[in-house]
Amino acid sequence: MLTHFFVTGTDSRVGKTIVSRALLxxxxxxGKIVLGYKPIATGSQALADGVRNKDAVTLQQSSSISYPLAKITPFALSDEDIFTSDLPFDIFERMTEGLEFMCQEADTVVIEGCDGWRTLITPQQTYSEWIVQTKMPVVLVVGIQEGCVSQALLAAQSIIADGVTLLGWVANRINPCLAHYPETIAVIEQNIDAPLLGEIPYLPRAESREMAHFLDLSRLAAMA
Known part of the structure; x- marks a missing residue:
């Protein structure tokens, strides 16, 4: 059984949180007990009742268990650039501890990353190093817009070259006016060595919608 996997994107703002919600x-x-986990999140706000991150709230609302936001996102950063923030030296160990605890609570944990595959968390250290260390399988989110074909192929090649399993990819239509949408999906599908798990159309307020029917998890199970 697929106990946990990582969701990365071709870039920032391509819909990783929306796709994570759909997967959950x-x-x-x-019938699975599922939990969303975003160990590092940028763009968080300090409110009277604590630090709040909108992506973490979406994952919390999409999970089977009402998990505390501080557990879903233990490192909620206000800065948009991770590597400019003061993260602890043992960041990967602490991220792994949080994941292991969640795996005891749920059948499957969906871990959402930040930005793209090669996101830096220090000037010399990438987020993807944690995925490689833990041998975590990956789902790639492709934001369907101008230039996305090159981004998708480069991201997929990089993930596979790092020696981790690319379970599949999800197309998220973030530009509703993009011409040649079917042709774009087809050419990416022909050139990525992993199945297309689904297509999410452009949806206003997608973080509050039901999106499970846009995905085909039988393809995910075949790769696990």
């Missing part, structure tokens, strides 16, 4: 909803519909 789809697995919950199969």
């Amino acid at each position: 909803q789809a697995m919950a519909a199969q």
Whole structure:
């Protein structure tokens, strides 16, 4: 059984949180207990009742268990650039500890990353190093817009070259006016050595919608 996997994107703002929500909803519909985990999140706000991150809130609302936001996102950063923030030296160990605890609580944990595959968390250290160390399988989110074909192929090649399993990719239509949408999906599908798990159309307020029906988890199970 697929106990946990990592969701990365071709870039920032391509819909990783939306796709993570759809994956959580789809697995919950199969009767699984699921939890979302975003160990590092940028753009967080300090409020009277604590630090709040909108991505973490979406994952919390999409999970089977009402998990505390501080556990879903232990490193909620206000800065948009991770590597300019003061993260602890043992950041990977602490991220792994949080994941292991969640795996005891849920059948499957969906871990959402930050930005793209090669995101820096220090000037010399990438987020992807944690994924490689833990041998975590990956789902790639492709934001369908101008220039996305090159981004998708480069990201997929980089993930596979790092020696981790690319479970599949999800197309998220973030530009509703993009011409040649079917052709774009087809050419990416022909050139990525992993299955297309689903297509999410452009949806206003997608973070509050039901999206499980846009995904085909049988393809995910075949790769696990």
